[in-house]
Amino acid sequence: MRAFAELYAAFDRSTATSAKLAALRRWLAAADSGDAAWGVHLLAGARLSRVLAPAQLKRLAAESAGLPDWLVDECHAHVGDLAETVALLAVAANPDPDHAPAAGLADWVRRIVRLRTVDEHQRAAIVRGWIEALGPSERFVLLKLLTGALRVGVSRGLVVRAIAEHAGLPPARVAERLAGDWSPSAAAFDALVAPDETAAADTARPVPFCLASGLDQPVEALGERDAWLAEWKWDGIRAQIVRGTAGAWLWSRGDEALDGRFPEIEQAARAMPPGVVLDGELLAWRGDGPLPFARLQRRVNRRRPGATLLAECPVRFLAYDLLREHDRDLRAQPLRDRRARLERLLADAPPAIGLSPILAAEDWAGLRALRETARAHGVEGLMLKRLDSSYRPGRRRGDWWKWKLDPLTVDAVLVYAQAGRGRRAGLHTDYTFALWDRDALLPVAKAYSGLDDAEIVRLDRWIRAHTVERFGPVRRVEPVQVFELAFEGVQRSSRHRSGIAVRFPRILRWRHDKPAAEADRLETLRAIAGGG
Secondary structure, eight states, rough: OHHHHHHEEEEEEEEHHHHHHHHHHHHHHSSSSSHHHHHHHTTOOOOOOSSOOOHHHHHHHHHHTTTTHHHHHHHHHHHHHHHHHHHHHHOSSSSSGSOOHHHHHHHHHHHHHHTTSSSSHHHHHHHHHHHHOHHHHHHHHHHHHHTTTTOOOOOOHHHHHHHHHHTTTOHHHHHHHHHSSOOHHHHHHHTSSSOOOOOOOTSSSSSEEEEEEEEEEEEGGGOOOOGGGEEEEEOEEHHHHHHHHOEEEEEETTTTTOOTTOHHHHHTTTOOOOEEEEEEEEEEETEEEEHHHHHHHHTTOOOSHHHHHHHSSSSSEEEEEEEETTTOTTTTTTTTHHHHHHHHGGGGGGTEEEEOOOOSSSSSHHHHHHTTTHHHHHHEEEEEEEETTOOOOOEOOOTTEEOOOEEEEEEEEEEEEEEOGGGGSSSSEEEEEEEEEEEEEEEEOOOOOSSOOOHHHHHHHHHHHHHEEEETTTEOOOTOEEEEEEESEEEEEESSTTSEEEEEEEEEEEEEEEOOGGBBBBBHHHHHHHHH
């Protein structure tokens, strides 16, 4: 655990990719296979289920440090992160934590898992013994694991690169071995770093996704129009259908198996020949077009949807790439060839699996005109893919581009603020914004990004000086600051007091030039949402 805690601290100290990569390679070289397996699992984005609630953690901190509850709450509000607060407050029973009994990451994970089998009182006593026996850095990581809140400042791609360099393997091979439901164990890690050998693909697992970059140049700079395939940028869940010899599986881009959640797609996939992998988009769909993304969200968290939900939220998988056929890997072939094979394969496919249509336009001006109609089609813009491109894992600039619509915007008033987490703990970086509804301001969105560091510090000072009321960590502020917010979509929602939900809100700019009375009104968003 000590080595993993030091790695975690090294990530926190640096923003340089090269430094993080070097630290990760050093850790991999020194870790045994069991610890390395769990480290890779956690670094790649997995989390342990929470076994300790925040209230229990605060109680432990108060008991260990001999502090009243209110003072622990004040410390938490100042630090911003509960695990860090407790790690700093807890009194070490061992005066020399460096000589505390050593245990590896894998052993600590086993201890945490066993903790679920004991009652709450016994669990609290065990955890208190743990945190008092460890130094602050190990204590912090342990508490993050116990609360299911461990987040690491490295990308999955960086983890893959470090493993590849450690093992002397191509990054694509490591990414493929990690794809899907990779289960951490010493044996799994040994297989992950084993010498590269040509072997049959695991017919139940997806392949690493090829990702697009946002178009940041005039579309004409891409060259000849006829060198590119254009299609809609669908607003759904990126997914792969894997038709193996023993069945069919549906995987999200986050390597999550969606088994049972979309039975109509799995049933349709079983009608295809074995040895097929399709890349595409999972969409809520009725008739000839997509439904709002919120409909699809209702299905994602239901592992066994009932007949009513299936009828209310029908879905469809639109395929736009063929990655395997007859167990033959097609990813190195040009997109034009993969697309031709895909069209033949889906010629007689069940209705639940369709083909993402190619958009016909002779020149870039024609495509630009089509892009302007995207919202009317329920999509986010266009995708542009070079016809001679191979299918490569990760985000490789130049082959695939997202040409999205400009976001929708409103001018909203800041009404609430809360301190952030991590490196911005102690600064107010979580904001709630409101629009006018008659003569009152009604909250419509929360946003956490869009301001630079100098603006955050300046706004934090203003928030502290203009707080009207406090509700625990949340401050209500004078409603005078106006910000332009961007978002991708808006729809009606019975879950929100405003009756409106916006998608992906973020701050575009601080409107120093605009008084709060001139901020936008709620009917603006209601009109955009319509009756959807």
